[in-house]
Amino acid sequence: MARFKVSFSTLMLILGLLFLYIPMAILIFYSFNASRLVTVWAGFSTHWYVELFRDQQLLSAVWMSLRIAFYSATMAVCIGTLAAFVMTRFRRFRGRTVLSSMITAPLVMPEVITGLSLLLLFVHMAQIIGWPADRGMMTIWIAHTTFCSAYVAVVVSTRLREVDLSIEEAAMDLGATPFKTFFLITIPVITPALISGWLLAFTLSLDDLVIASFVSGPGATTLPMVVFSSVRLGVSPKINALATLIILAVSLIAFIAWYLMRRAEEKRRQMIQE
Amino acid sequence: MSTWIKLLRDKLPQGRTLVFGIPFFWLLLFFLLPFALVLKISFSAAIIAVPPYQPVFSYVNDTFNIILNFGNYLFLFSDSLYVAAYWGSIKIAFISTLVCLLIGYPMAYAMAKAPLQLQLVLLLLIMLPSWTSFLIRVYAWMGILSNQGLLNQFLLWLGVIKEPLRLMNTNFAVVLGIVYAYLPFMILPLYANLVKLDRTLLEAASDLGSRQINTFWTVTLPLSKGGIIAGSMLVFIPAVGEFVIPELLGGPDTLMIGKVLWEEFFNNRDWPVASALAIIMLALLIIPITLFHRYQAKELEKNG
Numbered sequence: 001m002a003r004f005k006v007s008f009s010t011l012m013l014i015l016g017l018l019f020l021y022i023p024m025a026i027l028i029f030y031s032f033n034a035s036r037l038v039t040v041w042a043g044f045s046t047h048w049y050v051e052l053f054r055d056q057q058l059l060s061a062v063w064m065s066l067r068i069a070f071y072s073a074t075m076a077v078c079i080g081t082l083a084a085f086v087m088t089r090f091r092r093f094r095g096r097t098v099l100s101s102m103i104t105a106p107l108v109m110p111e112v113i114t115g116l117s118l119l120l121l122f123v124h125m126a127q128i129i130g131w132p133a134d135r136g137m138m139t140i141w142i143a144h145t146t147f148c149s150a151y152v153a154v155v156v157s158t159r160l161r162e163v164d165l166s167i168e169e170a171a172m173d174l175g176a177t178p179f180k181t182f183f184l185i186t187i188p189v190i191t192p193a194l195i196s197g198w199l200l201a202f203t204l205s206l207d208d209l210v211i212a213s214f215v216s217g218p219g220a221t222t223l224p225m226v227v228f229s230s231v232r233l234g235v236s237p238k239i240n241a242l243a244t245l246i247i248l249a250v251s252l253i254a255f256i257a258w259y260l261m262r263r264a265e266e267k268r269r270q271m272i273q274e
Numbered sequence: 275m276s277t278w279i280k281l282l283r284d285k286l287p288q289g290r291t292l293v294f295g296i297p298f299f300w301l302l303l304f305f306l307l308p309f310a311l312v313l314k315i316s317f318s319a320a321i322i323a324v325p326p327y328q329p330v331f332s333y334v335n336d337t338f339n340i341i342l343n344f345g346n347y348l349f350l351f352s353d354s355l356y357v358a359a360y361w362g363s364i365k366i367a368f369i370s371t372l373v374c375l376l377i378g379y380p381m382a383y384a385m386a387k388a389p390l391q392l393q394l395v396l397l398l399l400i401m402l403p404s405w406t407s408f409l410i411r412v413y414a415w416m417g418i419l420s421n422q423g424l425l426n427q428f429l430l431w432l433g434v435i436k437e438p439l440r441l442m443n444t445n446f447a448v449v450l451g452i453v454y455a456y457l458p459f460m461i462l463p464l465y466a467n468l469v470k471l472d473r474t475l476l477e478a479a480s481d482l483g484s485r486q487i488n489t490f491w492t493v494t495l496p497l498s499k500g501g502i503i504a505g506s507m508l509v510f511i512p513a514v515g516e517f518v519i520p521e522l523l524g525g526p527d528t529l530m531i532g533k534v535l536w537e538e539f540f541n542n543r544d545w546p547v548a549s550a551l552a553i554i555m556l557a558l559l560i561i562p563i564t565l566f567h568r569y570q571a572k573e574l575e576k577n578g
Binding site for chain 1: 312325384422424454515539556559570
């Protein structure tokens with residue numbers, strides 16, 4: 001009986017992983033297809049990759065998306081870390097419930113609602129204070145920062161809860177200000193969480209189509225918008241080539257992050273043993 | 275340097291306020307306040323102008339006017355299309371959540387039981403797809419499910435079917451797409467919950483003569499309730515408002531509210547109706563969101 005149950009869940013795990021990875025493997029495989037028809041194999045070719053790098057509109061959208069993702073992730077780490085710090089270190093204060101719901105709600109809020117509500121905010125702000133006059137990179141940056149902060153707050157607060165409070169207390173007993181303690185003790189200890197929070201925010205921002213579509217103006221076209229308008233018309237091998245590059249880049253970054261974290265973990269374990 | 279520190283020390287009370295104030299006011303301004311504006315615009319009427327709605331509050335001839343237009347809501351309830359879209363969204367999101375749970379639970383269970391080193395690798399493998407583009411992952415199914423797609427070709431080759439099945443542009447494709455896209459979000463909280471499960475409880479149950487399957491139903495499953503709720507809400511709530519998946523994989527008979535809202539906003543430029551749609555969607559989702567919040571707040575505030 002015991003044996004059967006273990007093998008059932010293990011079997012499900014293997015099947016589940018296959019389910020997650022087979023479609024992506026197919027996508028990569030057909031990106032090297034010479035034929036325009038995605039489902040008919042006509043020989044190996046890197047033609048679609050060449051085509052991809054000739055597409056000026058696409059390349060400028062990539063550049064736009066990367067810049068927005070960089071700025072959004074950076075700002076989201078600042079705001080999310082502060083929010084996580086408040087939630088884990090401040091005991092009781094007014095507005096705690098409001099803050100904690102504003103951190104958790106964006107995690108599940110349907111994107112169409114977030115997008116619409118932010119657009120209406122920007123429209124009202126433009127009417128009342130005259131800013132933002134144009135919607136574009138700036139408004140997408142604000143929108144992405146807002147929902148990414150919530151994710152960063154969750155990642156960072158998990159780490160903050162694990163940190164040994166006695167180190168922070170010792171620093172303050174020895175006369176360090178809370179400000180100094182935060183920068184000299186807390187920040188270095190939670191750096192891995194800050195990095196993974198930043199990376200998560202970066203990928204979330206890079207990936208967002210719906211919210212960006214609502215708050216963007218005519219001047220700012222991000223990569224998901226270009227991909228979406230192309231995909232809507234049907235399957236295209238060029239998108240497969242793009243998908244392959246994205247999957248490759250993400251896997252590479254994930255592998256490096258995983259490797260670095262493992263090494264840090266091993267080092268820490270060694271230090272504890274010594 | 276020391277004067278600088280002294281200056282900071284003098285400013286300490288403000289420092290605390292600042293630490294709290296920055297995230298608080300950012301989220302208040304860019305997350306909470308916008309909902310009030312959606313509510314306001316849902317009581318407006320669409321006009322051809324920039325922006326395309328009638329002002330709700332106006333100040334003319336020394337009188338402050340509030341014009342509330344309930345027409346949008348009446349319109350939504352009178353038109354069966356919208357009611358059907360809400361119902362369709364909830365049905366599809368519910369089925370998808372259930373399928374995710376049935377697939378995700380055994381997966382999370384197996385992960386939590388694996389050796390520690392392997393657990394980290396498995397965790398990475400589960401999270402990796404959710405870091406690659408969502409759009410691309412949905413797109414992957416377009417090539418698989420179409421009439422000349424790989425799945426149909428495969429089934430024809432096997433001889434299971436005589437002619438291609440219509441898989442693409444059906445509700446089946448939408449559920450499949452949601453399950454595929456959201457499965458990692460179901461697994462992660464379940465895994466986090468199951469891995470913390472106190473092993474001694476299971477041992478105690480088995481020492482007292484409980485069979486393993488019995489222990490699972492009476493000990494493991496009730497203890498993983500938090501993970502089940504968090505995972506299910508992480509799938510269900512966004513799935514109700516999903517736009518990309520029904521747009522790309524769904525057909526003309528796939529009625530989902532996220533898609534309807536998008537069309538009202540972008541195609542019809544009817545911002546007030548889109549706002550009213552969003553407000554009703556929020557009202558429907560408020561209970562699931564509160565459930566999720568309660569679990570997440572417990573997680574956030576717990577001291578490890």
